[in-house]
Amino acid sequence: MIVDMKKRRFSVYSYRTLVLCILFLAGVFFALPVVAEDSVVRVHSDIWMPYNGVPGSDEEGYAVDILREIFTPHDIRVEYADRSWNRSVLGLEQGGTDLVIGAFKFEVPNCIFPETTIGETVMGLYSTNPHLKINDYDGLRDLKIGIVSGWGYRKWLLEDAEKHPENYIRLYGDEAFPKLMELLLAHRVQLIPGSSMVMNYQIKRNGLQDKVFFVGYGPSPKSEKLYYAFSPLHPERSRRLAKIVDDGMKRLRESGRLAAILAKYGLSDWE
Structure with missing residues (x-):
């Protein structure tokens, strides 16, 4: 039996090309970002x-x-x-x-x-000292303030933290906020800012009404x-x-x- 070598060579090359194309397309497919199903x-x-x-x-x-x-x-x-x-x-x-x-x-x-x-919420300032009243920047001076890194605090507070980093303690990670509350109760920080809704809920839920007090909104009470x-x-x-x-x-x-x-x-x- 006589085999046409040109046809055989063409068939082999075509097969290899087909395999390479399939592998290439598969690579592209798996490289695409996966969109989560609506389920x-x-x-x-x-x-x-x-x-x-x-x-x-x-x-x-x-x-x-x-x-x-x-x-x-x-x-x-x-x-x-x-x-x-x-x-x-x-x-x-x-x-x-x-x-x-x-x-x-x-x-x-x-x-x-x-x-x-x-x-809807407004950022309030909270302390263990009920006599503090903070309505401007001057009230923040000489206080150690605790904040959570990455949280969307009001612009005026973030700018103050940049200008006076020595006055701020930044906490990171999943348990940052509970740790801030612990630092406040231990008097290692004198002030923490937070959502009024969240803070009031935590204060009431943990029976801290006689230990943690709202002391003002700072320079801006905007909700x-x-x-x-x-x-x-x-x-x-x-x-x-x-x-x-x-x-x-x-x-x-x-x-x-x-x-x-x-x-x-x-x-x-x-x-």
């Missing part, structure tokens, strides 16, 4: 009660409870995990996190936000709205999820279910 929403934030608490506990926080109420009817599972704020925001930008809880728009301006807020912030990596998906949140929040508010969720934490509707 799961990955929620990451540091513990910030009453907005979000310990994952899997009886009180995960009202912002987590709301998400579960909204997404469950759409067969979307909420995967909530406790991570430091810096890690959570990094996950929004690089992948691995679909949304964070309790963001100010100025903190993550590239993210996608629902129209619906999850509350800020809080949001769920969705990842900018996949904007179409994030906009779709944000729309579900808007529609769901309206449904919860009209049905009275939102009021029931908030009542669990001793709160009422912010609108």
